[in-house]
Amino acid sequence: MSILNSMMNDMFDMVATEAPRLSRYTMKPTITSSEIQTAVRLVLPGELAKHAVSEGTKAVTKFTSA
DSSP: OHHHHHHHHHHHHHHOOOOOHHHTTTTTTTHHHHHHHHHHHHHHHHHHHHHHHHHHHHHHHHHHOO
């Protein structure tokens, strides 16, 4: 369980590091869902990135409709 927790913390750190970098490239003062989505695609490999983006989009849609 500890290994899985460490892996998820590392992935979160990688996405949290990449998203502000993408925001600076676009000269935007805020991080939007687009930057998070691109960071996830850059950090996670292939099919895992596709599923993560799909689930994230579904979660955001559900949150905004509630």
